[in-house]
Amino acid sequence: MDYAAVVLLEILYMIAFLALTSAGLAVVFGMMRVINLAHGEFVMVGGYTTIACYQAGLDIWFSMLVVAPLVVGILGLIIERLVIRFLYGRMIDTMLATWGLSLLIVGLVTLIFGNSAVSVQAPIGSYEIGQFQMGGYNLFIIALAILLLLVMWLVMRFTRLGLVARGAMQNRDVASSLGYNPERIYMWTFTVGAALSGLAGGALAPLTGLLPSVGGSYIAKSFITVITGGAAIITGTVSSALIFGTVNQIVSFASMPVVGEIAMLVLAIILLRLMPQGITGRFFKNSA
Amino acid sequence: MSISSNFSAGRISWLWFALACLVLLIAPALFDVNTMTVLLIWALFALSLGLMWGYAGILSFGHAAYFGLGAYTFAVASMNIGESTLPLLLAMLIPALLAAVIGAMMFYGRISDVYMGVITLVVSLIMFKFINSTAGDAYRIGDARLGGFNGIPAFPVLNVPGDPELQIYGLGLYYVVAVALLICYLLCRWILSSWFGRVLVGIRENEARIELLGYSAPLYKTAIFTVSAAMAGLAGSLFATWAEIVTPGLFSLGQSAEVIIYTIVGGLGTLVGPMLGAIGLGFLKLLLGEQTVVDNSLLLGVILVLVVLLLPSGIVPSFVRWRQRRAQAAAARNKASSTRRRRRHHGEGT
Numbered sequence: 131m132d133y134a135a136v137v138l139l140e141i142l143y144m145i146a147f148l149a150l151t152s153a154g155l156a157v158v159f160g161m162m163r164v165i166n167l168a169h170g171e172f173v174m175v176g177g178y179t180t181i182a183c184y185q186a187g188l189d190i191w192f193s194m195l196v197v198a199p200l201v202v203g204i205l206g207l208i209i210e211r212l213v214i215r216f217l218y219g220r221m222i223d224t225m226l227a228t229w230g231l232s233l234l235i236v237g238l239v240t241l242i243f244g245n246s247a248v249s250v251q252a253p254i255g256s257y258e259i260g261q262f263q264m265g266g267y268n269l270f271i272i273a274l275a276i277l278l279l280l281v282m283w284l285v286m287r288f289t290r291l292g293l294v295a296r297g298a299m300q301n302r303d304v305a306s307s308l309g310y311n312p313e314r315i316y317m318w319t320f321t322v323g324a325a326l327s328g329l330a331g332g333a334l335a336p337l338t339g340l341l342p343s344v345g346g347s348y349i350a351k352s353f354i355t356v357i358t359g360g361a362a363i364i365t366g367t368v369s370s371a372l373i374f375g376t377v378n379q380i381v382s383f384a385s386m387p388v389v390g391e392i393a394m395l396v397l398a399i400i401l402l403r404l405m406p407q408g409i410t411g412r413f414f415k416n417s418a
Numbered sequence: 419m420s421i422s423s424n425f426s427a428g429r430i431s432w433l434w435f436a437l438a439c440l441v442l443l444i445a446p447a448l449f450d451v452n453t454m455t456v457l458l459i460w461a462l463f464a465l466s467l468g469l470m471w472g473y474a475g476i477l478s479f480g481h482a483a484y485f486g487l488g489a490y491t492f493a494v495a496s497m498n499i500g501e502s503t504l505p506l507l508l509a510m511l512i513p514a515l516l517a518a519v520i521g522a523m524m525f526y527g528r529i530s531d532v533y534m535g536v537i538t539l540v541v542s543l544i545m546f547k548f549i550n551s552t553a554g555d556a557y558r559i560g561d562a563r564l565g566g567f568n569g570i571p572a573f574p575v576l577n578v579p580g581d582p583e584l585q586i587y588g589l590g591l592y593y594v595v596a597v598a599l600l601i602c603y604l605l606c607r608w609i610l611s612s613w614f615g616r617v618l619v620g621i622r623e624n625e626a627r628i629e630l631l632g633y634s635a636p637l638y639k640t641a642i643f644t645v646s647a648a649m650a651g652l653a654g655s656l657f658a659t660w661a662e663i664v665t666p667g668l669f670s671l672g673q674s675a676e677v678i679i680y681t682i683v684g685g686l687g688t689l690v691g692p693m694l695g696a697i698g699l700g701f702l703k704l705l706l707g708e709q710t711v712v713d714n715s716l717l718l719g720v721i722l723v724l725v726v727l728l729l730p731s732g733i734v735p736s737f738v739r740w741r742q743r744r745a746q747a748a749a750a751r752n753k754a755s756s757t758r759r760r761r762r763h764h765g766e767g768t
């Protein structure tokens with residue numbers, strides 16, 4: 131019974147992890163049809179920002195939930211203005227340019243912070259389920275992911291901003307003819323997406339530890355979560371995070387964590403082959 | 419499109435080819451042989467991607483999967499067999515088989531560019547993760563332990579076919595690699611000048627039209643993907659025998675990124691471009707590896723971003739275009755001045 135609870139919590143954590151790390155990429159892909167291959171580096175920069183602020187004496191919650199999204203959001207804004215905006219509509223070129231950016235950011239962070247691992251203590255201690263020791267911070271991640279998705283859904287569904295965003299997503303020309311400047315919408319979308327990635331990086335920093343190259347391990351997971359989810363941002367992310375998180379953890383418990391990851395990746399290939407438009411291209415067609 | 423159709427017509431200037439042969443022949447006298455060898459291996463790897471991406475429009479975000487698989491196949495097979503001829507063939511065959519399966523799955527599934535990018539990337543990632551986790555005695559193929567993160571050291575290197583005692587290394591290996599590169603280049607040229615190559619370029623330009631003409635696009639794409647993977651596998655096996663060790667890093671995203679950068683910087687839609695890109699940037703990478711002030715990936719990243727933004731067709735096509743424009747301008751000038759002269763003659767006559 132205890133063991134079942136542990137497994138369930140781990141599955142929930144994995145789902146939350148996937149949803150949290152993919153949210154930024156999903157916003158950018160869903161709204162702009164841009165694949166940002168520097169996404170993993172955005173997450174990584176969020177983590178480094180958190181640790182640097184914490185070491186400079188700021189409160190860890192403040193650095194994680196406020197400073198990290200802010201810094202990465204600004205970084206995203208700069209990158210959008212300097213690079214991405216010239217490449218709208220050229221999908222492969224955008225992927226290549228953002229891949230270049232990812233290498234560039236890894237190089238910069240290596241120059242600044244060095245190539246050794248840094249970490250920070252989780253601000254929540256552990257608790258016990260029967261004989262099992264569980265990290266309390268995992269619960270915070272689950273709560274944060276739920277809260278984030280809820281807020282995103284509320285904003286998209288009930289605010290004027292969300293309405294404009296959904297309109298621009300469905301038909302850029304119509305939104306433009308109604309007086310909303312698509313270029314401006316894209317700019318802010320990219321910034322918000324980057325800020326979400328920064329938030330994810332900040333929140334996960336105490337769990338994962340950081341290396342300049344850590345972005346590479348996020349990008350593949352978020353990439354498959356978003357692409358398999360399809361165009362609808364929230365529904366897509368949630369549904370594919372559910373599937374991949376569950377499969378990953380169940381296989382991991384049955385054998386080894388590596389096998390779990392491989393199972394998840396193989397499943398991604400199969401799903402993409404069966405549903406080339408993603409889950410939301412097939413089901414839940416009219417969702418946000 | 420006139421530039422690329424010029425290239426894809428499969429014409430080859432034998433004068434330039436002879437010159438390249440000569441350069442390759444005397445290069446060891448001028449540069450370090452070991453460096454030259456690895457640069458040519460990267461050139462071969464970039465050629466394999468350039469053939470597929472530049473002419474059939476298929477971009478693999480995880481081409482290192484086939485490079486690494488070739489290297490590992492060579493290492494494992496040469497440890498088990500002891501003689502290197504068969505392993506070299508296997509190192510082309512096995513990546514080709516994998517590519518045929520994955521290519522058929524993608525292309526017959528009519529999967530779009532982005533999804534293809536994901537799948538090729540994920541395949542290389544799966545192999546990276548798998549090979550990385552194969553430490554310990556349980557993971558062995560015959561006599562070869564896969565060795566996980568540490569890779570496989572100390573396998574028999576390339577030898578003269580039929581005689582395992584006569585190992586090829588140093589200058590000998592350099593010439594083997596150079597000849598392999600030239601043969602592969604000629605093979606690519608031959609493919610592109612055949613009907614097969616023409617259909618491929620047609621697919622790149624307009625897939626629907628080619629299908630309506632009765633060609634099966636998935637079949638051709640799968641075929642070129644397979645050929646490209648075999649070539650990448652060959653490059654991988656040569657790299658294995660050069661480095662005398664294979665590690666999971668061969669499958670890494672960085673490796674895939676590098677070959678993409680070589681190809682796009684050199685120039686898409688040419689065969690020479692990717693090779694020159696690999697040699698030039700590879701040399702730069704080796705130079706940068708010797709110092710610690712500027713991080714290597716920082717510079718590669720900057721180059722990639724700048725090339726995509728400013729020179730999206732790559733260096734070689736831009737150069738060719740510049741030369742053509744100049745030749746045209748010169749021709750126009752000549753024509754103009756000659757007509758002016760003629761007019762003057764007429765004027766004097768009347």
